[in-house]
Amino acid sequence: MSRISERFAELQALHRPGLIPFITAGDPLPEATVAIMHALVEAGADLIELGVPFSDPMADGPVIQHANERALAKGVGLGQILDWVREFRRCDTQTPVVLMGYLNPVEIRGVERFAAEAVEAGVDGVLLVDCPVEEIATAQPLRAAGLDQIFLAAPTTDEMRLQQVCAAAQGFLYYVSFAGITGAAHLSTDAVRERVTALRQRARTPLAVGFGVKDAATAATIAEFADAVVIGSALVDTLAGGVDAADAVQRAKAFLAPIRAALDALTAGHAA
Amino acid sequence: MTTDFHNLPDAQGRFGAYGGVYVAETLMAPLAELTAAYERLRVDPSFIAEFDYDLKYYVGRPSPIYHAERLSRRVGGAQILLKREDLNHTGAHKINNTIGQALVAKHMGKRRIIAETGAGQHGVASATVCARLGIPCVVYMGAVDVERQAINVYRMKLLGAEVRPVQSGSKTLKDALNEALRDWVTNVDDTFYMIGTVAGPHPYPQMVRDFNAVVGREARAQMLEQYGRLPHALVACVGGGSNAIGLFHAFLNDAEVRIYGAEAAGDGIETGRHAASLAAGRPGVLHGNRTYVICDDNGQIIETHSVSAGLDYPGVGPEHAYLKDSGRAHYLGITDDEALAAFHELARSEGILAALESSHAVAQGIKLARDLPKDQLVLVNLSGRGDKDVHTIARREGLSLV
Numbered sequence: 001m002s003r004i005s006e007r008f009a010e011l012q013a014l015h016r017p018g019l020i021p022f023i024t025a026g027d028p029l030p031e032a033t034v035a036i037m038h039a040l041v042e043a044g045a046d047l048i049e050l051g052v053p054f055s056d057p058m059a060d061g062p063v064i065q066h067a068n069e070r071a072l073a074k075g076v077g078l079g080q081i082l083d084w085v086r087e088f089r090r091c092d093t094q095t096p097v098v099l100m101g102y103l104n105p106v107e108i109r110g111v112e113r114f115a116a117e118a119v120e121a122g123v124d125g126v127l128l129v130d131c132p133v134e135e136i137a138t139a140q141p142l143r144a145a146g147l148d149q150i151f152l153a154a155p156t157t158d159e160m161r162l163q164q165v166c167a168a169a170q171g172f173l174y175y176v177s178f179a180g181i182t183g184a185a186h187l188s189t190d191a192v193r194e195r196v197t198a199l200r201q202r203a204r205t206p207l208a209v210g211f212g213v214k215d216a217a218t219a220a221t222i223a224e225f226a227d228a229v230v231i232g233s234a235l236v237d238t239l240a241g242g243v244d245a246a247d248a249v250q251r252a253k254a255f256l257a258p259i260r261a262a263l264d265a266l267t268a269g270h271a272a
Numbered sequence: 273m274t275t276d277f278h279n280l281p282d283a284q285g286r287f288g289a290y291g292g293v294y295v296a297e298t299l300m301a302p303l304a305e306l307t308a309a310y311e312r313l314r315v316d317p318s319f320i321a322e323f324d325y326d327l328k329y330y331v332g333r334p335s336p337i338y339h340a341e342r343l344s345r346r347v348g349g350a351q352i353l354l355k356r357e358d359l360n361h362t363g364a365h366k367i368n369n370t371i372g373q374a375l376v377a378k379h380m381g382k383r384r385i386i387a388e389t390g391a392g393q394h395g396v397a398s399a400t401v402c403a404r405l406g407i408p409c410v411v412y413m414g415a416v417d418v419e420r421q422a423i424n425v426y427r428m429k430l431l432g433a434e435v436r437p438v439q440s441g442s443k444t445l446k447d448a449l450n451e452a453l454r455d456w457v458t459n460v461d462d463t464f465y466m467i468g469t470v471a472g473p474h475p476y477p478q479m480v481r482d483f484n485a486v487v488g489r490e491a492r493a494q495m496l497e498q499y500g501r502l503p504h505a506l507v508a509c510v511g512g513g514s515n516a517i518g519l520f521h522a523f524l525n526d527a528e529v530r531i532y533g534a535e536a537a538g539d540g541i542e543t544g545r546h547a548a549s550l551a552a553g554r555p556g557v558l559h560g561n562r563t564y565v566i567c568d569d570n571g572q573i574i575e576t577h578s579v580s581a582g583l584d585y586p587g588v589g590p591e592h593a594y595l596k597d598s599g600r601a602h603y604l605g606i607t608d609d610e611a612l613a614a615f616h617e618l619a620r621s622e623g624i625l626a627a628l629e630s631s632h633a634v635a636q637g638i639k640l641a642r643d644l645p646k647d648q649l650v651l652v653n654l655s656g657r658g659d660k661d662v663h664t665i666a667r668r669e670g671l672s673l674v
């Protein structure tokens with residue numbers, strides 16, 4: 001069983017809603033990334049999504065676009081990101097790490113080479129935003145190396161494709177809460193509840209919901225019906241103001257802790 | 273057995289190893305909807321008749337093939353022939369594609385059109401067809417291009433389109449494309465995305481090619497009618513590659529016709545400041561398809577450089593990537609200086625102001641003709657007229673117009 005599947009099994013056993021923060025690797029400061037990852041775990045993260053910066057992030061809104069631009073301006077690349085994961089793993093062998101990004105950086109490094117390096121560094125899963133299930137052959141070396149390939153499902157995904165996506169999904173299925181780019185504002189939790197509940201019938205993996213989750217209240221509502229909640233843009237936006245590594249770490253904790261508390265309150269409520 | 277170049281792409285939108293559908297999940301549904309609609313329409317006789325009617329009576333097709341006699345004499349080699357896409361309504365080949373996509377949008381019942389533009393020619397062509405359809409048009413344009421193509425920005429506004437300057441990334445065509453994709457992802461239900469070149473995810477490389485293929489179909493028939501033979505060589509400039517594939521396509525199975533694409537070498541390929549994706553890039557994935565891209569060793573797309581905004585693109589249509597690898601077509605770089613020299617040469621010898629994009633093809637055509645005997649024919653695609661570029665040229669030459 002992969003580290004991701006193990007983690008979800010634990011969460012399920014504890015009736016604990018999963019919390020998945022997303023950060024852009026290298027932002028706001030390259031030297032802060034590993035420390036931010038540890039801080040997020042301390043504040044209640046169950047899994048970490050590490051965004052690999054790309055020059056042309058076509059599925060991302062302004063917040064993550066700018067984070068990508070800042071990280072790239074500091075020269076952040078895949079090799080360095082793998083080093084950070086390796087460093088993170090020295091102190092944390094439990095928390096799964098998923099790299100999320102676009103195909104070209106992986107292609108140029110070489111999919112097979114990257115797959116081997118990622119496994120060695122301690123990466124558990126890869127989510128390639130611009131690699132839909134139709135192009136799964138491109139990512140085959142990742143699966144062959146033992147990385148979980150995470151897929152997205154969207155409100156626009158039809159029945160037939162949903163079956164393909166569910167059949168191919170590893171680790172967890174990431175449901176995109178609305179048709180739009182990351183960080184947009186129009187999340188309707190009722191619509192998401194309906195879709196995710198229907199998705200349950202199909203999915204063989206746990207379900208995480210993300211895109212547009214900005215605060216503890218929304219996260220708690222989603223956690224009522226999803227296995228995990230992903231929070232990206234709002235966290236990235238908070239970190240962006242970090243003046244130094246210590247400040248960024250502080251911001252990460254201060255941001256995530258109340259969300260963890262809101263999710264835990266849910267578990268306590270169920271237990272009572 | 274010889275390859276049949278007219279069989280591509282396959283059902284997955286692949287041209288050999290290139291093309292495909294590399295987009296975020298949310299766009300898979302609208303792309304499937306578009307593919308289904310286009311598959312139906314492309315063989316529908318009434319759709320084809322509508323398209324042909326508009327090309328004839330609105331665009332002004334067929335465009336002539338003109339023998340640039342005086343230019344040919346000055347060059348002293350093969351005869352240079354020009355396919356006059358500059359004479360089309362709105363001044364470039366881009367209108368062939370937008371007429372076609374507008375009809376597809378109409379048949380699909382879409383209520384809003386978005387487009388990206390670099391030089392502004394596709395933006396103008398999109399704004400034009402939207403005015404005719406009476407539906408709103410939003411054009412994304414890199415902030416840098418808004419600056420250097422001010423006349424086209426104003427033309428789009430006159431036609432009723434909204435031009436949204438894009439401030440992200442390098443603020444040029446690639447960023448405009450990203451922003452248009454983001455708009456589409458957000459408005460999938462009612463919006464039709466009109467891509468301006470043979471790039472993007474399937475079915476765009478095929479659909480945009482098919483709409484521009486009228487150029488080569490006409491040219492092939494005109495060559496046989498006017499000269500009783502096919503040309504020795506074809507030349508076209510390559511940005512995303514739509515005018516080039518438009519000219520090339522009808523000739524791909526004529527093995528005796530040599531095919532040359534002229535890419536923007538900017539300051540020179542060796543300087544790194546260029547936009548020659550095929551001549552100097554490598555296979556990668558950008559904007560929904562696998563193709564040659566200009567990127568660094570980390571896979572980050574590099575800012576490109578060309579005097580011509582329409583060629584300033586770090587990718588290229590996947591069919592060209594396939595034609596390059598298969599050896600059927602050859603792609604060479606033309607520098608800014610060479611393109612400008614060709615611009616002036618054509619203006620003075622033939623009385624034609626060519627677009628800076630097309631001037632790259634003219635420069636390549638001149639180079640090629642120079643070394644060929646006088647009885648050979650070189651057909652150059654004059655993809656657009658240069659009115660939009662007079663400010664850029666004046667500025668480069670240290671003049672200021674008003």
Ligand SMILES: Cc1ncc(COP(=O)(O)O)c(C=O)c1O
Nearest residue numbers: 393511512513514515582629656
């Ligand atoms: C006149 C003209 N030619 C060529 C191009 C390049 O595009 P493509 O390579 O798709 O023909 C442009 C783009 O704006 C253009 O305006």
